[in-house]
Structure formats: structure tokens, C-alpha cells
Amino acid sequence: MQISLSKENRPIVVASLFVGVILIAGTAYTLSTTGTAPLLSVNYLLQQLQTGSFLGICAAGMMMVILLGHIDLSIPWTLTAAAMTATAVGGDLAIPTALGVGVCVGLLNGIGVAWLRIPSMIFTLGVDTVLRGLMVAQTGGFAPQDRATPVMLFLAKDRIFGIPAAILVWAAVSIVIATLLTRTGFGKSLYATGSREGAAYLSGIRTRWVIIGAFVISGVCAAIAGVLLTGYSAKAYQGMGNAFLLPAIAAVVLGGTHILGGKGRYVGTLVGVILIVLLNSVLSIMQMPEAGRQIIYGAVIIGMLLVYGRNQRVTS
Amino acid sequence: MTEAIVEYRGVSKYFAGIRALEGVDFKCRPGSVHAILGENGAGKSTLIKIMAGVLQPDAGTLLMEGKEVSFAGPQAAVNAGIVCMFQELSLIPDLSVADNISISSPPRRFGLIDRRAQVSRAEELLARVRCEDVDPNALVRELSLSRRQMVEIAKALGRNPKVLILDEATSALTARDVRTVYGLLGELKDAGVASLFISHRMHEVEALCDTLSVFRNGRHIETFQKGEKSEREIVRLMIGRDVDAQFPPKPDRTGEASTTEPILEVTGLKWGNRLNGIDLSLRRGEIVGLGGLDGQGQKELLLALFGVLKDVEGDVLIGGQKGLPSSPATAKNAATRMALVPEDRKTEGLMLDMSIADNLLVSSFGKISRGPFIDPGRAAAEIRKGIAKLQIKIGSADDPVMTLSGGNQQKVVLAKWLMIDPDIILLNDPTRGIDVGTKQEIYRLMRELANEGKAILFYSSDYAELIGCCDRVSVLYGGQVVSEQSGDGITEESLVAASLNIGVEAA
Numbered sequence: 001m002q003i004s005l006s007k008e009n010r011p012i013v014v015a016s017l018f019v020g021v022i023l024i025a026g027t028a029y030t031l032s033t034t035g036t037a038p039l040l041s042v043n044y045l046l047q048q049l050q051t052g053s054f055l056g057i058c059a060a061g062m063m064m065v066i067l068l069g070h071i072d073l074s075i076p077w078t079l080t081a082a083a084m085t086a087t088a089v090g091g092d093l094a095i096p097t098a099l100g101v102g103v104c105v106g107l108l109n110g111i112g113v114a115w116l117r118i119p120s121m122i123f124t125l126g127v128d129t130v131l132r133g134l135m136v137a138q139t140g141g142f143a144p145q146d147r148a149t150p151v152m153l154f155l156a157k158d159r160i161f162g163i164p165a166a167i168l169v170w171a172a173v174s175i176v177i178a179t180l181l182t183r184t185g186f187g188k189s190l191y192a193t194g195s196r197e198g199a200a201y202l203s204g205i206r207t208r209w210v211i212i213g214a215f216v217i218s219g220v221c222a223a224i225a226g227v228l229l230t231g232y233s234a235k236a237y238q239g240m241g242n243a244f245l246l247p248a249i250a251a252v253v254l255g256g257t258h259i260l261g262g263k264g265r266y267v268g269t270l271v272g273v274i275l276i277v278l279l280n281s282v283l284s285i286m287q288m289p290e291a292g293r294q295i296i297y298g299a300v301i302i303g304m305l306l307v308y309g310r311n312q313r314v315t316s
Numbered sequence: 317m318t319e320a321i322v323e324y325r326g327v328s329k330y331f332a333g334i335r336a337l338e339g340v341d342f343k344c345r346p347g348s349v350h351a352i353l354g355e356n357g358a359g360k361s362t363l364i365k366i367m368a369g370v371l372q373p374d375a376g377t378l379l380m381e382g383k384e385v386s387f388a389g390p391q392a393a394v395n396a397g398i399v400c401m402f403q404e405l406s407l408i409p410d411l412s413v414a415d416n417i418s419i420s421s422p423p424r425r426f427g428l429i430d431r432r433a434q435v436s437r438a439e440e441l442l443a444r445v446r447c448e449d450v451d452p453n454a455l456v457r458e459l460s461l462s463r464r465q466m467v468e469i470a471k472a473l474g475r476n477p478k479v480l481i482l483d484e485a486t487s488a489l490t491a492r493d494v495r496t497v498y499g500l501l502g503e504l505k506d507a508g509v510a511s512l513f514i515s516h517r518m519h520e521v522e523a524l525c526d527t528l529s530v531f532r533n534g535r536h537i538e539t540f541q542k543g544e545k546s547e548r549e550i551v552r553l554m555i556g557r558d559v560d561a562q563f564p565p566k567p568d569r570t571g572e573a574s575t576t577e578p579i580l581e582v583t584g585l586k587w588g589n590r591l592n593g594i595d596l597s598l599r600r601g602e603i604v605g606l607g608g609l610d611g612q613g614q615k616e617l618l619l620a621l622f623g624v625l626k627d628v629e630g631d632v633l634i635g636g637q638k639g640l641p642s643s644p645a646t647a648k649n650a651a652t653r654m655a656l657v658p659e660d661r662k663t664e665g666l667m668l669d670m671s672i673a674d675n676l677l678v679s680s681f682g683k684i685s686r687g688p689f690i691d692p693g694r695a696a697a698e699i700r701k702g703i704a705k706l707q708i709k710i711g712s713a714d715d716p717v718m719t720l721s722g723g724n725q726q727k728v729v730l731a732k733w734l735m736i737d738p739d740i741i742l743l744n745d746p747t748r749g750i751d752v753g754t755k756q757e758i759y760r761l762m763r764e765l766a767n768e769g770k771a772i773l774f775y776s777s778d779y780a781e782l783i784g785c786c787d788r789v790s791v792l793y794g795g796q797v798v799s800e801q802s803g804d805g806i807t808e809e810s811l812v813a814a815s816l817n818i819g820v821e822a823a
Contacts, residue, residue, distance in 0.1 A: 183690055185690060186688075188681060189681065192667050195667035195668075195669050196666075198664055199665060201643075201644060202622075202624070202656060202664050204644045204645045204647070204679045205679075206643070206645045262670070
């Protein structure tokens, strides 16, 4: 390809093209086998995006942290803990409780990384494990309530004007994050801190608060995803967040966010999520066995990163 | 005339269509010390990178000892005897000095690195650069910038160069090290080595080099022997126009100084073993210099005042308020606003990957925001103002700041801070590695700012700057102010004497 694109946008364009390729290849497959094209029906796509919204919201939070050059490995059990605590409390307080859990975990992660200076990879992994222990302990002696509240069910399953509410929640989160990143001082500080923390600090940015802020957003996003997922499966259960960690990181990176921080656009993360969701659904339409799916899924991620994700050679 | 060891014939190099070098013919003889002069962006770095095999010319040929050569990469150039010390230090901070010196071809025994041989080799080379005080087993990150540069020189010597390229290699050195380097270059010259020397310090060029070549806008303007042209003529060749006095005139402030209240007053400032009781005062409208050898606590003093260091002891009054700011963010937002232009613009001053616009705005989010949101109109206006005020030469404000030349990068750092309209400006060697033209613009700017009523504290490793710019100079030695000089009392002799703490400043 000889089209000149800004370095920022190239991954986004490549990922979008790949989304097209997946749709075309999947449709070609279904046409040849069953003679139908479900992948191109609006209803099917909305359904896919509905299930993709859980991942999308996790990835939005993860992107904040990755933009700083950090990572949040506590997402699976933050999500689970928020969901399980929320259902245990139940009633109208369920959702605020979930968000509260997200904020607390985010604060804890942020303080560990920003103040105690423990590498985020270790600290968030530790927090993830502690949360898992807490949840096991909570369900050990007795069985707390785990039913989704009516609001959760509504948010995850109902439709508003034909559009699944979950997608609208995802859209709202996306608008907030995109505005935060492009239009506020906090967003710009996030990029600056991720680009070079020392220079950002010496420029008078309160880098510690920026780091804490990013982790709190990540925790809250995981909690929102937990609420939706609880509604979708009608209950909260252990390990419900396990499937989201790697895809969330992959979506962010496929969307062109630099894994070492400082660069990336939110649109890219959106495209990355859609790519992963469609890839998964095409593979399941093809009735690919689980083993084959895993291999293709991993290989596609690596392959996409080879196309644009490699660090540029430093020559000058 | 001996045959040229390196010759360029009609060499051109373009970056994305922009000329970096055009039709350059250039010769360098063995046994000479050859200065390459020119403003930043004149093509010096490109010239050298082609010689060192980092870049390939787009047109023209490169000859070495009369034979046409084409280097596939830096290693090929090193093998041919061309050793280059780049402006950015190329040492690996987490390896020891000895490891760094022998990094590309360590001495081996049975295929494994022979540590003992490596250390003794390092000791030998360090002795040649008179740095016996550097422990070969110390990690490079523990050394000061000037020591690192000497290690870099030792590393270059270890590669047995035929052509040695020193790109701003002396910019961070102390006076004593510079003398050592002078001596070394003399030895190398007698051994038939050609040294190419890039420096923005005219007096070093005068003292060291026998041949001078001037570049401007990617072209080779003229090569001549030392002494053929006056300093003034050389500067004119470099910038293509006449320059007036290098430093702007200082206002007369006899009698005035003692009457105004100081905006910054420091008594007995202590930090670890680096600051040992600093006394200092600074008034509005004044430029106060910090002198002394490198590493006598100047950097720490500036960082302490800016709120970067923890556990600083001593009494500090800033604009009548007691105590130091607790962080750069507080220093910036306090009633008496402070700004710091840090030592290393590439790692501390700028986010190199980010755009010029983002770098300019990074300290001013509060100012350009309406509620929580940045006002794009105000942001654009501030960017325009900053770029215009400092005459930063840019293509688009959305380009990454790393595409700018060193001088323009430093202007971005300054513009960023002027945007918050600071009352006290702390400058840590702001003209290091910057071309003559930009230096003069910075001197003029400093005086303008002082005349507007700002107070400037200015550390420089170049005595000429301290003499030319400052109303007063405090010389630091061992973390203390050992001498205060003002007005006509600031002379090179008195500064050098005070720097070495040999107490003749009373004379």
C-alpha cells in the first residue's frame, strides 16, 4: 500500500480493512455452505455488538492504563467482584455498589503503582489474586444472592428503539472516554505522562494523580462490564471475567495504541473490539473446533501486530 | 598537501524531499583537527552520519584514502576506522563502565567475556583520558554527565580510529576535562588521525582546530585554515548575515539592587550531601548566574527550588511565602509562579514523540480550559502566540517535536513555560548544544523577560554566557556558594578562580 497515512491512523485503517475482510470471508463461507448471509443482517450484527459491548467497555478502561505504559491485569476479578458484591447487596443499591467496588480497586491499583512504585504488571496481578481469594471466601460458607437485579437485566437484554441497551451503555462509555482523551486537560496529561513521565512531571503535571485516575477509570469500566454481564447471564458467578483480559489488551493494541504508552486513538480501540468480536463469531459460524479457534485467534493477533505494531527501528 | 583520508564528491541527501545536504564536496586530511561549523540544521549531523555509515547518500560518492567506499551500516564504518561520538550519549546506563567501553568487541577467553582483561583495558583507556577516578566497575548511570562523556571518549579511543568524529563531545565537560581532550586531540593529530570536531563553542574551536569548514543550509560554504578569518567573519559565514553584539546590554542597576525586596531568598539550603548550606537571593528584573564546575550542586539547587527534591532543609522565602513548593505542579500554580527549563531537553523538557502543539500546552491546561474542557480556540491562540514570540521555525504545529532542530526544541520548552507567565524562571544550561543564532535569541529573550520584571536564575557551564548575561553570579563549590560577583566584577579569571575555590576573587 502506498497511500500515505499518518502513523497514528495507519493501524486503525488496517484494522478496519481487516474487519471488512472478515465480513467478506465469513459471508462467502456461509453463502457456499448454507446459501444465507447472516453476517450482513443488521439484527445479527447488533446481537454480536451486544455481546461485544462487555469486551468494549473493558477495553475502554484498559486503554487508559495502556496509554500510560502500564497495564491492568486485575480486570477479570474486578469485574467478577463488582458483579458478585452487587448481586449480594441487591436492589437499587446493586449498581452503585458495583461502581464503588470498581473505584476502590482502581484506587488501590493506582496507589500501588503511582505511590509505592510497584510495576503495574505485578501489582495488578496481585490485586487480581487477592480479589479472587476474597470472592471465594465470600461464597465459601454460605450462598449469597447472585441473581441479577431487574435494572441489570434491562440494561443487558432489553432494546431501546430496537437497539440493545448494552450497546447504548457502551456508546455512552465511549463518548465519555473519547471526550476525556481529546478535549480535557486530564486526557492530554495522560498522553504526556505515558509519553515521558519525567518530562510531564517537570512540566507541572500531577503525574501520580493522572496514574490513579487512569486506574480508577479502568476499575469502573470493569465494574460496568460486570453489571452488564450479570444481567446478560441473569446471575453473577465466579470466573465470569476470565474471558476478558487478553481480548481487552488485544483490542487496545490492535487498535494502534502503543503498548509502551503515549500514543493511540480511541477510535482504534473501538475498531479493535469489533474486529475481535467478528473474528470470534465467524470462527464459531464456521464451527471451528475450540483448539483451531484459539490457534487462529492468536495467530491473527500476532499477524496484525506484525503488519503495523512493531517498534520502528531507531536509526537516527 | 597530503591525500585526503575522507573525501565527499557531490554528496546530496534528502529527507522526505527536504534538502539536508546538497552537492557537498568536502575533504579531510590525516593529522588534522577539522572543525565543522554551522547552525543547527545546516547539515553537519547529516554529513557526519553519512561518514559513520548511519545514512547512505542519495547522490554523490564517498572516498576513503582515495578509494570509493559505501558503508552498509555503522559497523562497516567502524571497521574502516571511522569512529563517531554522537551528540546523544550512546552509553548503556545499566552496564558498567568497562562493559560499555568494550561493548562491540569485548576481550574473550574460551568464547566467554574475559572480565579481568576487560577491566584492565578500561583502566588503560580511562588513564589515557585522565579519568583514573572513574571506577571501571561502576555503572554508567551513577556517573555525572561530564564523566559519561569522558567514558564515551575512552570508548571511542578503544576502537583505534583513523578518523575520529566528535559531535558536540565537549558540551557537558568541565574545564579540566576540556583541557584533557585538547591534549588528546593533539596526540591523535601527531599519530596521523583526522579528527572532525563539531562544537558551538567558538573558543574551543579556536584553541583546537587547524582547519575550519562552514556549512549553511545543507551546503558547504567554505573551508579555510585557522587564523585566516576573524571570529566575526566566521559567524557571518555561518548565519549568512551580520551579527551585532553577542549579548544584549545590561541595564545599569547600581544602587537599585539593595532597595528592592528579593522575590526569592534562600538561607542555609541543605539536601543530602549535595547541597551544604546555600545562601542566595534573587530580585525581580535580575538575572543571577550560577557558576562553578559541573556537579557542584547547581542542578540540585534548581530542582530543590522547583519542588522536585524531598527532605530539603533550610529557610526559603518565595514571594514572601515561607517554604519550598512540594512539587513542580505546586511551583507552577503558586502565587509566585515558577518555571524550570531542565538540563536535558530530550528526556526532561519535552515529550519527543508528541506534537509541538501538545508540548507547548502541557503546562497550561488550566489556562486554556473552560470548565473541564479545553477550549480549542484559546489553545490555538496560545500556540500561535508562543511560536511567534520565540520565532520557532516549524512546518506545522502538529508535527512531532522531535522533527525540530535542537535550538527550536529548546525554544519550545521556553515557550511552554512563558505561557504560564512565570515570576521566577530557573534555567539549567539552556544553550547547551544549540547554534549561535538561537543562543543569541535566548540571551535577548532572557534580558527582555528580566526587563519585564521576571527574576531569572541561570546555570551555565559556559563562562562567557555568565559574564555576558548575568547581573550577578554566585559560584558554587561543594554544594555551597563560595563567591558572589556582580557587575564588572564578573570576569573569566574571577569565575575560574572561584570555581576551583582558590579564593583570589578579592583581587
